[in-house]
Amino acid sequence: MTIKSEFIRGFPDDEFVVRTQRAQNMMRKQSIDALLLMSETEFTYFTGFQSNFWQSPTRPWFLIIPSAGKPVAVIPSIGENAISASWIGDVRVWASPNPQDEGISLLTTTLKEFATTHKRIGVLMGFETHLRMPANDVDKLRLALGSIDLTDATDIIRNLRMVKSEREIGKHVFVCDLVSSAYENVPNLIRAGMSERETMHTYRMDVLSRGVDSVPYIIATAAPEGSDDAIRYPSDRAMAEGDVLFIDTGAEIDGYYSDFDRNFAIGRASDATRRAYELVYRATDAGIKAVRPGARTCDIWKAMADVLGMSEATGGGVGRMGHGVGLRNTEWPSIMPTDETVLCAGMVLAIEPGIDFAPGKMMLHEENVVVRENGAQLITRRAAPEIPII
Amino acid sequence: MTIKSEFIRGFPDDEFVVRTQRAQNMMRKQSIDALLLMSETEFTYFTGFQSNFWQSPTRPWFLIIPSAGKPVAVIPSIGENAISASWIGDVRVWASPNPQDEGISLLTTTLKEFATTHKRIGVLMGFETHLRMPANDVDKLRLALGSIDLTDATDIIRNLRMVKSEREIGKHVFVCDLVSSAYENVPNLIRAGMSERETMHTYRMDVLSRGVDSVPYIIATAAPEGSDDAIRYPSDRAMAEGDVLFIDTGAEIDGYYSDFDRNFAIGRASDATRRAYELVYRATDAGIKAVRPGARTCDIWKAMADVLGMSEATGGGVGRMGHGVGLRNTEWPSIMPTDETVLCAGMVLAIEPGIDFAPGKMMLHEENVVVRENGAQLITRRAAPEIPII
Numbered sequence: 191m192t193i194k195s196e197f198i199r200g201f202p203d204d205e206f207v208v209r210t211q212r213a214q215n216m217m218r219k220q221s222i223d224a225l226l227l228m229s230e231t232e233f234t235y236f237t238g239f240q241s242n243f244w245q246s247p248t249r250p251w252f253l254i255i256p257s258a259g260k261p262v263a264v265i266p267s268i269g270e271n272a273i274s275a276s277w278i279g280d281v282r283v284w285a286s287p288n289p290q291d292e293g294i295s296l297l298t299t300t301l302k303e304f305a306t307t308h309k310r311i312g313v314l315m316g317f318e319t320h321l322r323m324p325a326n327d328v329d330k331l332r333l334a335l336g337s338i339d340l341t342d343a344t345d346i347i348r349n350l351r352m353v354k355s356e357r358e359i360g361k362h363v364f365v366c367d368l369v370s371s372a373y374e375n376v377p378n379l380i381r382a383g384m385s386e387r388e389t390m391h392t393y394r395m396d397v398l399s400r401g402v403d404s405v406p407y408i409i410a411t412a413a414p415e416g417s418d419d420a421i422r423y424p425s426d427r428a429m430a431e432g433d434v435l436f437i438d439t440g441a442e443i444d445g446y447y448s449d450f451d452r453n454f455a456i457g458r459a460s461d462a463t464r465r466a467y468e469l470v471y472r473a474t475d476a477g478i479k480a481v482r483p484g485a486r487t488c489d490i491w492k493a494m495a496d497v498l499g500m501s502e503a504t505g506g507g508v509g510r511m512g513h514g515v516g517l518r519n520t521e522w523p524s525i526m527p528t529d530e531t532v533l534c535a536g537m538v539l540a541i542e543p544g545i546d547f548a549p550g551k552m553m554l555h556e557e558n559v560v561v562r563e564n565g566a567q568l569i570t571r572r573a574a575p576e577i578p579i580i
Numbered sequence: 581m582t583i584k585s586e587f588i589r590g591f592p593d594d595e596f597v598v599r600t601q602r603a604q605n606m607m608r609k610q611s612i613d614a615l616l617l618m619s620e621t622e623f624t625y626f627t628g629f630q631s632n633f634w635q636s637p638t639r640p641w642f643l644i645i646p647s648a649g650k651p652v653a654v655i656p657s658i659g660e661n662a663i664s665a666s667w668i669g670d671v672r673v674w675a676s677p678n679p680q681d682e683g684i685s686l687l688t689t690t691l692k693e694f695a696t697t698h699k700r701i702g703v704l705m706g707f708e709t710h711l712r713m714p715a716n717d718v719d720k721l722r723l724a725l726g727s728i729d730l731t732d733a734t735d736i737i738r739n740l741r742m743v744k745s746e747r748e749i750g751k752h753v754f755v756c757d758l759v760s761s762a763y764e765n766v767p768n769l770i771r772a773g774m775s776e777r778e779t780m781h782t783y784r785m786d787v788l789s790r791g792v793d794s795v796p797y798i799i800a801t802a803a804p805e806g807s808d809d810a811i812r813y814p815s816d817r818a819m820a821e822g823d824v825l826f827i828d829t830g831a832e833i834d835g836y837y838s839d840f841d842r843n844f845a846i847g848r849a850s851d852a853t854r855r856a857y858e859l860v861y862r863a864t865d866a867g868i869k870a871v872r873p874g875a876r877t878c879d880i881w882k883a884m885a886d887v888l889g890m891s892e893a894t895g896g897g898v899g900r901m902g903h904g905v906g907l908r909n910t911e912w913p914s915i916m917p918t919d920e921t922v923l924c925a926g927m928v929l930a931i932e933p934g935i936d937f938a939p940g941k942m943m944l945h946e947e948n949v950v951v952r953e954n955g956a957q958l959i960t961r962r963a964a965p966e967i968p969i970i
Contacts, residue, residue: 199816240813241811241812241813242796242797242798242799242811242813242830243797243799243811245796245797245830245908245909246797246908246909246910247708247709247710247908247910247911248708248903248910248914250710266899267899268810268811268898268899269811271808271809271812271940272809272811272812272813275812285899286899287707287899287900287914287916287919288899288918289706289707290918292707313715314715315714315715315716316679316714316716317677317679317682317714318637318638318714319637319714319715320637320640320710320711320712320713320714320715321710321711321715322710323710324705324706324707324708324709324710325703325704325705325709325710325711325718325732326705326706326732328715342715342716391788394788395785395788395789398781398784398785398788399785406632406635406796407632407633407635407636408632409632409633418661419661419662420658421631421632421633421658421659421662422631422661422662422665423630423631423632423662426589440632440635508658509656509657509658509675509676509677509678510677513638518635518636518637519635519636520636520637520638521637524638524677526677528678528680550661
């Protein structure tokens with residue numbers, strides 16, 4: 191374990207108090223009595239609760255942000271002990287599993303207690319969200335709530351989570367540093383003849399050994415001159431001279447992610463590969479340079495697209511050239527021509543330009559930055575300006 | 581990498597053909613024109629497609645099972661190349677992200693093409709499921725489909741996925757063998773003075789080094805005489821003599837999970853700890869012995885509850901004493917008094933009895949079995965009959 195001793199886990203309670211009060215201020219403006227949240231990220235964000243138990247899809251968990259005071263948890267009894275260690279005081283449990291009443295009656299009673307003024311409860315219904323509970327139970331809950339409405343509150347959570355505190359940024363900086371070191375070590379670990387699957391395994395072990403908590407997202411794809419795909423599973427094909435290996439990593443420590451990639455040429459790089467690499471490298475520079483408070487995500491996109499000679503009509507399968515990073519590897523906003531999110535200090539972004547430079551050959555670069563008052567703070571160690579040969 | 585050479589990845593196409601035809605037979609009986617699926621597990625089950633890209637919550641993916649023929653994918657363009665390598669032929673893509681129309685118009689057109697007879701589309705709305713798409717888009721889709729109804733088809737997918745083929749069972753057997761070896765190695769790796777967090781890290785590295793693909797689920801909790809919690813995150817407290825360390829592992833290879841736990845005494849075990857361990861060990865034996873085709877999940881529960889001296893009214897926070905295992909670490913059915921699922925050959929189960937033997941001290945055991953014609957086939961290497969001391 192090489193976790194640097196200075197890494198501080200968790201947050202003092204006042205971090206959660208501030209997050210909760212900010213949510214409550216926005217709720218007030220929208221005449222929302224309470225928020226009903228149910229995803230891992232929202233539990234972590236408002237309570238600090240973390241558990242691998244989210245991997246089990248059996249039981250729903252509910253968190254209520256009332257108009258004032260601390261969050262209230264309505265959860266399966268298996269979680270009572272663990273969440274009671276968090277800063278919130280009010281934890282209500284039901285014996286789960288119980289398919290006949292999977293917390294719905296307890297949830298209804300609790301929500302009715304808090305939704306007395308406007309009779310409106312905010313729920314995540316928008317882009318990049320989903321309700322982590324059975325659809326039948328959503329209908330059941332709506333019926334049981336009677337005159338109390340469920341209304342979309344995605345903008346509240348989006349606006350909150352997009353802007354990070356200095357403590358949150360510190361965790362992003364930490365994990366990006368560890369993954370930067372792992373990428374720099376790739377030439378020592380990976381060689382021609384290894385398969386993509388062996389490459390992914392070897393690289394994952396190296397990243398974990400540096401002290402991240404987990405690496406839920408790794409892509410390792412290789413093909414002659416340029417990788418053929420940004421998301422497919424690794425194959426058992428042996429990598430050969432002339433291949434380009436693409437690695438993308440979503441690692442996290444204490445819940446906070448890095449999300450950036452690297453490209454490596456196996457043995458040698460063709461002129462076409464070198465040119466594509468250097469073009470996308472320059473586009474990344476342009477994207478980083480365009481980041482400043484007040485700029486819009488579409489402006490960042492355009493700065494990169496101009497370098498790449500790209501019009502809005504083109505742009506390949508990825509569909510955007512960057513996004514937010516936080517408690518998930520990809521979060522709001524999207525860096526694309528139709529997104530006009532105004533950047534502000536404290537956002538953490540993946541700057542991710544890419545091109546298909548020949549049929550089936552892609553070149554995709556990615557760095558993570560923090561939006562600061564005076565521009566971008568690069569928190570990944572910049573990729574080499576020419577494609578590294580291993 | 582110690583993956584045994586005999587492990588065969590993926591499935592021949594006829595495995596997917598059979599799964600699809602079985603779904604279609606059940607759809608016919610329920611007058612359902614098509615299934616609309618959207619989760620990682622369903623994509624893997626019907627297409628073989630696997631990708632870490634499911635970690636990114638940004639884009640929904642849709643899979644349609646028509647009344648005849650192969651599944652049809654309606655997905656973001658970033659996935660086109662990867663899923664086109666699967667056995668399905670019909671892949672329709674949209675440029676994503678696109679919050680204004682995140683695939684909904686393409687999905688609507690496609691569904692209308694297939695829902696011509698009964699005008700009924702089956703969707704997962706029941707227990708242990710959720711819709712992996714924005715709730716606003718569910719409403720949009722319902723509206724766009726007009727007279728075509730969305731109806732709950734959870735029972736079709738549940739009935740299919742609960743019963744494994746021999747090829748699927750082979751993958752479960754493989755991963756359970758690797759994790760069994762890792763558990764047997766714990767006394768060589770873990771010692772008093774290490775924290776839970778170090779323990780989890782060291783153990784995870786060992787499991788991964790044995791050749792599993794990933795270990796999304798690990799719990800490592802320790803407390804004097806018995807662990808205090810089955811799901812909480814590890815702490816930095818140093819484990820001391822007299823602690824009981826509880827480790828639970830959900831590891832997967834090629835998508836198929838193991839899910840079983842082990843308990844270890846650090847330095848010494850109290851009489852209360854030994855007695856609790858041996859009682860729950862005997863309950864596990866009784867649970868395994870009760871497994872046979874025709875038995876109900878509640879019968880398995882009762883066989884264990886009788887050993888533990890447990891009535892239906894008690895039973896602790898876990899809420900059940902076992903469950904199915906498959907493409908997730910926990911799946912249908914639940915082993916509990918109110919579940920009357922009839923076991924049949926080919927099911928893979930976690931047998932998981934537990935007690936709270938003193939305030940804040942739990943004892944939870946777990947083994948994985950395959951239901952065979954003549955009873956349970958144990959696919960984990962049975963825990964030691966007395967608590968191992970390390």
